[in-house]
Amino acid sequence: MASSEGRVxxxxxxxxxxxxxxxxxxxxxxxxxxxxxxxAARGVNLEGDDQADRKAHGGVDKAIYAYAIEDLRWWESxxxxxxxxxxxxxxxxxxxxxxxxxxxxxxxEVGTTLLEVAEPRVPCWRLxxxxxxxxxxxxxxxxxRPGAYLRILSEGSVAAGEExxxxxxxxxxxxxxxxxxxYSRDRQEAGRxxxxxxxxxxxxxxxxALLRRAGSxxxxxxxxxxx
Numbered sequence: 001m002a003s004s005e006g007r008v009x010x011x012x013x014x015x016x017x018x019x020x021x022x023x024x025x026x027x028x029x030x031x032x033x034x035x036x037x038x039x040a041a042r043g044v045n046l047e048g049d050d051q052a053d054r055k056a057h058g059g060v061d062k063a064i065y066a067y068a069i070e071d072l073r074w075w076e077s078x079x080x081x082x083x084x085x086x087x088x089x090x091x092x093x094x095x096x097x098x099x100x101x102x103x104x105x106x107x108x109e110v111g112t113t114l115l116e117v118a119e120p121r122v123p124c125w126r127l128x129x130x131x132x133x134x135x136x137x138x139x140x141x142x143x144x145r146p147g148a149y150l151r152i153l154s155e156g157s158v159a160a161g162e163e164x165x166x167x168x169x170x171x172x173x174x175x176x177x178x179x180x181x182x183y184s185r186d187r188q189e190a191g192r193x194x195x196x197x198x199x200x201x202x203x204x205x206x207x208x209a210l211l212r213r214a215g216s217x218x219x220x221x222x223x224x225x226x227x
Contacts, residue, residue, distance in 0.1 A: 006097025006164040008110060009069050010034045012086035013049035021129060028126045032086035041113045042155040046091050060151055061118040061200040066092040067147035068099045089130065090147060097164050099148050100177040105198030107168035112156030119200050120146035120180035122224065146180040170197060
């Protein structure tokens with residue numbers, strides 16, 4: 001039975017822009033702005049949204065990024081300043097649903113789309129640029145409030161104000177926060193990722209390489225992808 005557990009507070013999109021960083025020209029689409037009306041969700045993006053480097057930041061497993069307004073408000077308290085929706089580069093600013101507590105493989109019906117919780121966001125230097133604080137990446141990691149990347153299982157459209165209905169949830173598994181915690185501080189638990197249905201291939205490869213490295217001391221673990 002589907003259950004309504006939250007709603008979309010804002011839908012945010014953005015195109016890549018060029019800026020200077022450490023003396024060189026780089027590109028990022030971390031700047032997102034709210035849009036009015038229905039927005040198509042198809043392929044690996046929302047309409048009007050894009051990534052500058054899809055190998056690192058986009059693709060099927062990172063089609064849509066959700067971040068909760070409750071977490072954004074927590075950051076406002078921590079930082080002592082107001083933050084607009086879209087500040088963290090999120091496509092969906094949610095309200096009333098525990099995004100970080102969502103299980104990998106959990107399915108959400110939003111508007112006319114069917115989305116699946118895929119993985120946590122791993123922050124990189126671009127988030128530091130967005131926050132005008134290069135030390136913020138460390139703070140974001142320590143807070144264990146990563147937000148969730150979503151796959152588009154059924155294309156459709158979404159709009160601000162629509163319900164988020166949980167229509168499927170694994171009986172057991174790991175939450176988005178669990179995966180991020182394992183990545184950032186409890187890597188001895190990496191093997192748990194391999195048994196989770198719906199875990200992306202990049203995260204499985206990271207866990208497998210980490211286990212091999214632990215056994216031989218010679219194999220580096222690839223990064224599962226950032227931002």
